Amino acid sequence: xILPWRLGGLALGLVFLAAVVLVKPIGVSTQFVIFDGILWxxxxxxxxVESLDAKxxxxxxxxxxxxxxxxxxxxxxxxxxxxxVFVLAMMAGAALSALxxxxxxxxxRAMPPVWRANFGASPMKRYLVAFxxxxxxxxxxxxxxxxxxxxxxxxxxxxxxxxYIFAAGTFLAAIPLALIMFRREG
Amino acid sequence: MTSIILAIxxxxxxxxVLDRVGATNPNYIIGMLRLGNLHLMKTxxxxxxxxxxxxxxxxxAGVIDPGHLSVKxxxxxxxxxxxxxxxxxxxAGYCPGTGLAAAATGRKDGVAFLLGGLLGAAAYMASYAxxxxxxxxxxxxGGKATLGVVAGTDYPALMPGLSGEVVGLVLGAVFxxxxxxxxxxxxxGEGIAAHHKGHHAHS
Numbered sequence: 001x002i003l004p005w006r007l008g009g010l011a012l013g014l015v016f017l018a019a020v021v022l023v024k025p026i027g028v029s030t031q032f033v034i035f036d037g038i039l040w041x042x043x044x045x046x047x048x049v050e051s052l053d054a055k056x057x058x059x060x061x062x063x064x065x066x067x068x069x070x071x072x073x074x075x076x077x078x079x080x081x082x083x084x085v086f087v088l089a090m091m092a093g094a095a096l097s098a099l100x101x102x103x104x105x106x107x108x109r110a111m112p113p114v115w116r117a118n119f120g121a122s123p124m125k126r127y128l129v130a131f132x133x134x135x136x137x138x139x140x141x142x143x144x145x146x147x148x149x150x151x152x153x154x155x156x157x158x159x160x161x162x163x164y165i166f167a168a169g170t171f172l173a174a175i176p177l178a179l180i181m182f183r184r185e186g
Numbered sequence: 187m188t189s190i191i192l193a194i195x196x197x198x199x200x201x202x203v204l205d206r207v208g209a210t211n212p213n214y215i216i217g218m219l220r221l222g223n224l225h226l227m228k229t230x231x232x233x234x235x236x237x238x239x240x241x242x243x244x245x246x247a248g249v250i251d252p253g254h255l256s257v258k259x260x261x262x263x264x265x266x267x268x269x270x271x272x273x274x275x276x277x278a279g280y281c282p283g284t285g286l287a288a289a290a291t292g293r294k295d296g297v298a299f300l301l302g303g304l305l306g307a308a309a310y311m312a313s314y315a316x317x318x319x320x321x322x323x324x325x326x327x328g329g330k331a332t333l334g335v336v337a338g339t340d341y342p343a344l345m346p347g348l349s350g351e352v353v354g355l356v357l358g359a360v361f362x363x364x365x366x367x368x369x370x371x372x373x374x375g376e377g378i379a380a381h382h383k384g385h386h387a388h389s
Contacts (some may be wrong), residue, residue, distance in 0.1 A: 002214075005225055008207035009232025009365060015200050016237040021244065023192050025256050026200060028283040032307035040308075064314035082189045086197035087286065093201025094210055094287035101205075104292045111295055112213035112279060114220075127298040133278030134285065134302025135309070137271045141282055142310035143317065144267025145258050148281040151268070153230070155258060156361075157238040159333040159354050161344050162260040169268025170275065177276040178219035185222050185376050186213050 001101070016153055023082065025158065027150030029141035030072070031087040037065055037076035048073045064142075114186025144169070201287050210288040212279025212295070219276050222376040228365045235361030242354030245336070252338030257330045263322040333357075 003011065019026045037060075041047040051059035055069025058077050065073045075081050098104060110123040119125060141147040144166055146155065152170065155163020207229045208214040217223030244250035258264075275281050280288060280299045288296030310317075317323065328342040335343040336350035343350060 002208040002211075002225075003206050005207075005228040005232060005365070008203070009229040010236055011203045012207055012229060012233035013236030013240075015196065015203050016233060017240050017244075018199070019196050020237075020241055020254050021250055022196065023189065024254055026196075028286065029307075032282065032303050033311060036304055036308045036311065062311055062314075063318070064311040067314075080190065082193045085190050085193035086200075089194045089197030090201035090204070090283065091286055091290035093198035093203075094205040095201075095290040095292075096198075097202040097205035098210070098291035108211075108213075109292055109294050112211065112216065114213050114216045114279075123294070126295050130278045130280070130295040130298040131302035133274035133280065134299035134304075135306035136274035136302075137278070137281060137285070137299075138303035138306035139310050140267040140270030140272075140274065140306075142267070142307055143322075144264045144271065145261075147271065147283065148275070149283045151258060151264070153234055153237075154256075156234050157241060157358075158255055158257055159238070159336075159350060159357060160257040160260075161327050161331045161333065162258045162264050165260055165264045165327075166268040169265040170272040173269040173272030174219045174276040175221070177273055178216055179221070181277060182216055182220045185373075186217065 016157060020154075020157075025150065025154030026086075027083070027146055027154060028087055028090070029138060029147035029150065031084055032138050033064070033072060033142065034075045034079065034084050037072060038079055041076055048076045050077075112186060114182055114184075117184040117186050118182050200283075201290070204284060204287045205291060209284045210291050210293070210296075212288070212293075215275070215279040215281075215284065219279075221372040223371055224368050225370070228368055228370075231361045231365035231368070235358045235363075235365060237358075238354050238361065239358030242351045242358065245338070245354075246351050252336065255336065255339055255341075257332055257339075257341050259325055259329045260327045260331060261323050261325055261329075263317070266322060 016026055048058055048060050050057060056071050056074035058070040058073035060066040060073040111126040115126055144151060151163050151166035204210055208226060214226045218226040241250060245252060278299050280296060285296050285299040289300050328344060331342045331344050332350050333344050334348035334350035334353035335346060
């Protein structure tokens with residue numbers, strides 16, 4: 001059973017506030033890049049190298065990992081940093097909450113009811129669309145420089161102009177597509 | 187070390203609450219985007235409103251360090267990237283945070299989403315130099331700008347005559363008011379139907 005929106009919204013708002021008071025605004029999507037970088041660096045150690053010239057102390061032949069003085073390269077080299085541990089803890093927190101409420105029902109683990117009502121019960125079809133969607137979402141989030149957490153929630157709470165631009169782009173694409181794809185209620 | 191403990195506490199609380207508000211369940215995200223069940227929309231609007239109101243009140247009272255704010259740059263790619271994200275958000279019912287959290291709760295479509303996400307992030311790393319050369323990453327509207335002037339920060343203001351704190355307080359109140367004014371559903375019958383099926387506790 002989920003929280004009524006008044007209680008849930010208050011709790012979520014207090015978590016976003018606590019993050020700003022104690023450390024910095026919440027963000028998630030950067031950590032996909034850091035994890036990719038860790039994997040890539042494990043295969044090819046030349047991807048992140050120590051560099052005295054770089055502001056962060058680390059450099060990369062990849063322009064994205066190398067940007068802002070090698071800030072991402074530094075986090076790839078040292079995964080035990082705030083942002084990366086934050087996302088791991090987020091996953092653990094969600095798992096704990098799900099465990100305490102009895103877990104996700106088996107029938108829903110492959111797809112939500114609204115998907116089944118519109119596209120049938122084939123798990124492979126659902127996984128394929130989820131995979132392609134994941135690609136679009138993270139490519140989009142990195143192009144935008146943030147995601148629903150960093151741009152929309154953290155951004156709009158700080159009255160950031162970029163947060164409003166992001167929210168406009170997101171909902172102008174998401175609502176029409178959802179209306180077209182999911183004609184039947186789940 | 188302190189920062190790692192804070193990451194565990196705040197990150198853990200964030201994941202726990204994301205699951206408890208229903209954000210790890212794509213049925214609620216898709217229900218929101220197809221306007222059939224606005225539970226999550228009301229939750230998110232209230233959350234932004236509460237955090238904005240308390241943060242700007244705390245800044246005015248001097249109990250929050252303005253140096254903790256982190257405003258992102260505005261550029262055309264923010265809109266384009268938001269739109270790309272929106273397409274996947276609608277089709278899958280996941281965004282980066284909720285997809286990872288959902289995968290952790292045992293949703294297999296969440297795992298497929300996160301694998302696709304790792305590939306998408308890698309594709310962006312590979313194409314970053316080209317994307318930058320197109321100019322869509324060039325700052326617009328002042329770059330790292332807020333709507334009004336926030337004291338103690340260097341962020342330029344879109345409306346330099348306005349107090350950023352007052353704008354934040356007013357918008358916070360507006361978000362909260364909209365959360366309360368929005369109906370449970372914009373599709374006749376569906377909000378109530380969802381209620382009877384036990385899809386949400388109460389509204």
